[in-house]
Amino acid sequence: xxxxxCCEESSSVKKGPxxxxxxxxLIDYISKHGHGSWRTLPKRAGLNRCGKSCRLRWTNYxxxxxxxxxxxxxxxxxxxxxxxVLGNKWSKIAAHLPGRTDNEIKNYWNTHIRKKLxxxxxxxxxxxxxxxxxxxxxxxxxxxxxxxxxxxxxxxxNKPLGLQPDITQLAKIQLVQNLLQLINNNxxxxxxxxxxxxxxxxxxxxxxxxxINPLQTNKEPHxxxxxxxxxxxxxxxxxxQSQCSQHDVSKSLADLDGGSIPQDYxxxxxxxxxxxxxxxxxxxxxxxxxxxxxxxxxQMDSGCNIAAQTSTESPSNTIFDDWxxxxxxxxxxxxxxxxxxxxxxxxxxxxx
DNA sequence: AATGCACCCAACCGCGCTGGA
DNA sequence: CTCCAGCGCGGTTGGGTGCAT
Numbered sequence: 040x041x042x043x044x045c046c047e048e049s050s051s052v053k054k055g056p057x058x059x060x061x062x063x064x065l066i067d068y069i070s071k072h073g074h075g076s077w078r079t080l081p082k083r084a085g086l087n088r089c090g091k092s093c094r095l096r097w098t099n100y101x102x103x104x105x106x107x108x109x110x111x112x113x114x115x116x117x118x119x120x121x122x123x124v125l126g127n128k129w130s131k132i133a134a135h136l137p138g139r140t141d142n143e144i145k146n147y148w149n150t151h152i153r154k155k156l157x158x159x160x161x162x163x164x165x166x167x168x169x170x171x172x173x174x175x176x177x178x179x180x181x182x183x184x185x186x187x188x189x190x191x192x193x194x195x196x197n198k199p200l201g202l203q204p205d206i207t208q209l210a211k212i213q214l215v216q217n218l219l220q221l222i223n224n225n226x227x228x229x230x231x232x233x234x235x236x237x238x239x240x241x242x243x244x245x246x247x248x249x250x251i252n253p254l255q256t257n258k259e260p261h262x263x264x265x266x267x268x269x270x271x272x273x274x275x276x277x278x279x280q281s282q283c284s285q286h287d288v289s290k291s292l293a294d295l296d297g298g299s300i301p302q303d304y305x306x307x308x309x310x311x312x313x314x315x316x317x318x319x320x321x322x323x324x325x326x327x328x329x330x331x332x333x334x335x336x337x338q339m340d341s342g343c344n345i346a347a348q349t350s351t352e353s354p355s356n357t358i359f360d361d362w363x364x365x366x367x368x369x370x371x372x373x374x375x376x377x378x379x380x381x382x383x384x385x386x387x388x389x390x391x
Numbered sequence: 392a393a394t395g396c397a398c399c400c401a402a403c404c405g406c407g408c409t410g411g412a
Numbered sequence: 413c414t415c416c417a418g419c420g421c422g423g424t425t426g427g428g429t430g431c432a433t
Contacts (some may be wrong), residue, residue: 056401057429078418093420096404130421141421146400 052081052089057096061086065093067100099142106138110147118144119152123166 053061068084074097075083077090086093099105110118114136121132129141129148136144148163156163 054403076418091419092402098420099401127422142401150399251427277394 051087052086052092054092057100061088062096062101065097069097069101095142099140102140104138105140110139110151114139118148118244119156122152122163311358354359 064084064086068080072083074080074094077094080086080090080093083087084093088096117136118132121135125131127145129145133139133141133144153163156166160168162168
């Protein structure tokens, strides 16, 4: 069905940035009369703007309850978690960050968070590790740079730059993760990063894929949504819920899906695995056992060489041992050779 | 100082949904 | 049931700004 444009094309309504005078008129009018019909508001308020422009200016900028300024780390985490569940539903995400507008969150996502996730090797759309070849290339280049830096440092008789070993390890790990995912196309491993987002993200933590909450010792059943809204990832939604509760958001998320908010959760938590992941992607055994408390866990402290944590759910030490070997400089060469051999014989056109 | 470039974010555009006639 | 006005939402644009050369 066709619809008339918001403003007559022939009309000479003003566009572009708002002047302080226009702002004042709009604020004055709405504070006295409310906005009522946006379409008729400009005339009533004496503004040469279209109603839509007035609404946008009010909701995104002039509203008195708008919170401006930098996003906190908590805000960022909440945005990421809700985005992993809701996708680009900016208004829904904004509903859980009082004072923030959907436009502001959308901009912040596109300019900051998106890039951050990409740098971490995470696809901001799916919240899963990137498997595109460009990304693999950049990782292999990172490895190359890192090795070069190491060679230069050795040649000069200096120790490598302080960050270099971590970068090397992370690049190796990330690269292998992505290779494994390419090869198996059904799961992946995630180690060597102390970012709470990675650890708590059911898409990124292998334990979640096994239906294990890394922060709890017992398995939990899958979430069965009883509400009207479908969420791609109920585990993350629970996590998002718990974070939301920390911010004292009055609107209960439980109302949305008929579930209950796990009130005592720590900052990073989750309850279940993704139904889709389990249904469509049978999990590989978890490679790393996570300790029960996030606060005590710092993988970087051990230089990515994670000490095996005992867990009743830990399926295998063998694979973990392999990873340790991979991370061991003395033996990594042979493992890389194996991987290279494997990829060179596979049908996938891996580029090096 | 001038220029080019990248980034940020306010504002715009167009589509879909909703509810009333 | 159809039509349509109005609104809200998500994607996109472009001007302003800061930084590098």
